[in-house]
Amino acid sequence: MTRAPAVPAVDISHLSFRYPDGTPALDDICLTIQPGESVALLGPNGAGKTTLALHLNGLLRGQGRVAVLGLQTVPANLGALRQRVGLVFQDPDDQLFMNTLGDDVAFGPRNMGLEPEEVERRVAESLELLGLDRLRNRPPHRLSYGQKRRATLAGVLAMKPDLLVLDEPSGNLDPVGRRRLAELLAQLDCTLLVVTHDLPYALQTCRRAVILNGGRAVADGPTTRILADRHLLEANGLEWPFGFTPPAPPG
Amino acid sequence: MDGDRRLPADPLDPRARLIALLGFVVVVVATPPRAAWPFLAYALVPAFFIGYERVSPRALARRLLFLGPLLLTVVGTRLLWFLLQHDSGQPTLQNEVWLLAVLGMRSGLAVLAVAAFMGHGDINRLAQGLRGLGVPAILTGVMEQAYRYWRLLWRELGLLRDAAGARGFRPRHLGDTVTLGRLTGSLLLRSLQRAERVHHAMLGRGFAGTFPTSHPLRWSRYDALFLLPALILPAAICAASHLVE
Numbered sequence: 001m002t003r004a005p006a007v008p009a010v011d012i013s014h015l016s017f018r019y020p021d022g023t024p025a026l027d028d029i030c031l032t033i034q035p036g037e038s039v040a041l042l043g044p045n046g047a048g049k050t051t052l053a054l055h056l057n058g059l060l061r062g063q064g065r066v067a068v069l070g071l072q073t074v075p076a077n078l079g080a081l082r083q084r085v086g087l088v089f090q091d092p093d094d095q096l097f098m099n100t101l102g103d104d105v106a107f108g109p110r111n112m113g114l115e116p117e118e119v120e121r122r123v124a125e126s127l128e129l130l131g132l133d134r135l136r137n138r139p140p141h142r143l144s145y146g147q148k149r150r151a152t153l154a155g156v157l158a159m160k161p162d163l164l165v166l167d168e169p170s171g172n173l174d175p176v177g178r179r180r181l182a183e184l185l186a187q188l189d190c191t192l193l194v195v196t197h198d199l200p201y202a203l204q205t206c207r208r209a210v211i212l213n214g215g216r217a218v219a220d221g222p223t224t225r226i227l228a229d230r231h232l233l234e235a236n237g238l239e240w241p242f243g244f245t246p247p248a249p250p251g
Numbered sequence: 252m253d254g255d256r257r258l259p260a261d262p263l264d265p266r267a268r269l270i271a272l273l274g275f276v277v278v279v280v281a282t283p284p285r286a287a288w289p290f291l292a293y294a295l296v297p298a299f300f301i302g303y304e305r306v307s308p309r310a311l312a313r314r315l316l317f318l319g320p321l322l323l324t325v326v327g328t329r330l331l332w333f334l335l336q337h338d339s340g341q342p343t344l345q346n347e348v349w350l351l352a353v354l355g356m357r358s359g360l361a362v363l364a365v366a367a368f369m370g371h372g373d374i375n376r377l378a379q380g381l382r383g384l385g386v387p388a389i390l391t392g393v394m395e396q397a398y399r400y401w402r403l404l405w406r407e408l409g410l411l412r413d414a415a416g417a418r419g420f421r422p423r424h425l426g427d428t429v430t431l432g433r434l435t436g437s438l439l440l441r442s443l444q445r446a447e448r449v450h451h452a453m454l455g456r457g458f459a460g461t462f463p464t465s466h467p468l469r470w471s472r473y474d475a476l477f478l479l480p481a482l483i484l485p486a487a488i489c490a491a492s493h494l495v496e
Contacts, residue, residue: 159457
């Protein structure tokens with residue numbers, strides 16, 4: 001008996017996008033991510049990483065085909081798509097806007113139309129998972145940066161997404177915060193796309209890496225192999241941080 | 252810290268709060284401006300609820316501050332009007348002062364009523380109540396978004412002020428208005444860009460135009476217990492003022 005192939009978590013073919021002012025951002029991107037994979041999207045500033053992430057739940061729409069979890073990013077699917085794709089933004093202040101942390105975490109589940117008891121259960125669960133349960137009634141602007149980072153993740157995890165997209169999750173986090181976040185991501189049971197230029201973090205959290213440069217996908221493979229290719233990295237505006245040497249790829 | 256203080260769940264339906272507020276304001280405005288005692292008596296009603304709701308003096312003072320510009324404008328225009336009309340001998344200074352006092356009392360009572368009846372001011376519950384009373388969702392949506400944009404604008408203003416101050420900018424003379432103008436323009440652009448990113452983040456979590464709350468609208472006996480004194484007492488005072496007349 002043959003098993004039907006699983007629907008890819010992300011299936012992008014020939015995606016191109018220009019901003020309204022004419023700036024090209026994505027150029028003929030093709031990318032497939034299978035369910036359960038953890039993928040790092042690497043690239044220098046301005047490579048188009050965030051632009052690509054915004055396409056995954058239809059916040060931006062370019063030319064080409066984007067299907068996420070079997071749903072194409074067309075207006076009719078956006079509601080369902082946004083319930084299943086969790087997008088954590090680069091700057092937590094862009095994401096936290098309700099009066100209290102608890103209300104902010106509840107924002108997504110409420111938009112999903114869940115019963116109040118279920119909303120409450122998910123909020124409590126997410127806050128506890130991220131170690132924020134004691135700050136539930138605190139206004140987001142009174143949280144530390146690390147707490148804000150965790151709060152944005154709690155707000156998205158409360159929606160129980162099938163695909164989690166994190167934009168520069170390690171940015172401005174202290175070493176303990178980075179490690180805790182990496183440990184948490186390892187526990188999650190969903191497809192993971194980490195947008196970053198932090199190579200050690202990509203190695204820590206993702207088995208596969210894709211390099212984006214100038215809006216094009218220029219390399220795709222196991223993270224260990226990609227990071228070991230110093231010339232490839234340097235040609236694409238990336239480099240090992242001081243003191244970092246990636247492990248040799250298997251074989 | 253304030254933020255950690257858990258506020259008691261609001262047992263009142265927001266529609267009851269809005270009805271109490273509107274009813275109170277209508278009754279106060281309908282009271283003939285012949286004596287001061289009805290207005291002083293009205294003040295007891297919001298004062299009771301302010302005490303009961305434990306509205307902080309700071310929040311109350313902040314709301315009362317809104318009266319300042321209003322009263323200044325009214326005093327200025329009335330004074331001007333009085334000076335222009337004085338030669339014809341029609342209005343007297345005493346009448347003008349009394350009318351100003353009545354205006355001050357009425358608007359002060361309205362602000363007190365907002366502080367008293369709208370509780371701790373959850374904008375989403377207020378919008379939900381307005382929708383429940385038939386206000387179109389598009390209007391309440393605009394109200395909620397405007398409230399959030401206002402807060403965002405303040406936050407960006409603070410960041411900009413710190414950034415300018417950290418590099419020694421202190422507006423001292425007229426030449427600095429150019430810099431202030433540029434800062435204002437920058438503030439608007441930055442806040443618009445951030446508002447756009449915030450909106451993206453909201454859409455990403457399924458926002459579809461309204462802020463759903465976990466508390467459905469439902470009338471309860473608490474609403475009756477709240478509305479009875481909130482409406483009957485002012486109505487009784489109003490009736491008494493008419494009778495005394």
